[in-house]
Amino acid sequence: MRLVCREDSVGHTGRRGQVGIGTLVVFIAMVLVAALAAGVLIHTASFLQATAEDAGKESIDRVVNGVEVVTTAGHVTDGDDGSVDTVRLWVRPRPAAGDINVSRLTVKWVGEQAGQSLTFSGTDPVAPSTASDAHTTFNASESIGDGDKILEQGEEFVLYFNVSQIESGDADPANLAPLHPGDQATTEITVATGSTSAAYLTVPDYSGNATYVRL
Structure with a gap:
């Protein structure tokens, strides 16, 4: 039978205590x-969720509004010769669009x-x-609505363009550049939220007495 002295037993217990404390420290650190x-x-998840929500709202605004x-x-x-010197565009809001401030529209x-x-x-x-x-500008008036500059559901606006001046690049009445039959133009109408709508215009080969022609 092997006899263990008290000093050895105490030392062994101390070493086990030190190991236990070390393990506890490692556990707490983990x-x-x-x-x-x-x-x-x-x-990170909250940030990504907020970013996704903002991107989704922006995408919806671009699709719905306009x-x-x-x-x-x-x-x-x-x-x-059937040339066209001014152009009118009738516009209305998209079916699910909110109110649109016409004075903040930009047209390319x-x-x-x-x-x-x-610009307006x-x-x-x-x-x-x-x-x-x-x-460098266009005018607008409400053809259907309550008389303000806000385009709402059920309303229509007319946008007016002085094509002869726009095409000439300046406002000098002596420098006019109307569109001739067969000429084409594109308008891109952008609302404040960034949504863009395009209209493609072609001057018809027209001879007659009408004041206005469909483009």
């Missing part, structure tokens, strides 16, 4: 690391001779602008 990692994951071009017409000049015009970014003028809201900025 718990802290896991807690920190969980916090980082939760923060205008539809109902019809287009061009004013025939006094000459005999790409024609035969010029490309211009146009309002100097003469029921006719194409003849002001000094006629080549």
Whole structure:
């Protein structure tokens, strides 16, 4: 039989206690690391969720909000060649769109001779602008609605463009560049939320007495 002295027993117990404390320290450290990692994951997940929600809302706004071009017409000049000097676009909101502030619309015009970014003028809201900025602006008036500059469901606006000035690149009445039969132009109408609607215009080969022709 092997005899163990009291000193050996006490020393062995002390070593086991030290091992137990070390294990506890490692365990606590692992718990802290896991807690920190969980916090980082939760923060990242919340950030990604918020980003996805913002992106989703922006995508919905771009698809839902915006205008539809109902019809287009061009004013025939006094000459005999069927040229068009001004253009009108009738627009209404898309079926699920919210209210649209017409004064905040921007229009990109790409024609035969010029490309211009146009902003709302309002100097003469029921006719194409003849002001000094006629080549960079458009006018608008409500054809169906309550008379304000907000396009709501059930309402329509007419957008007016002084094409002769836009195509010439300046507002000098001496420099006019109307669209001729066969000429084409594109308008891209963008609302404040970023949604864009396009209308493609072609001047018909027309001879007659009508003041306006469909484009």
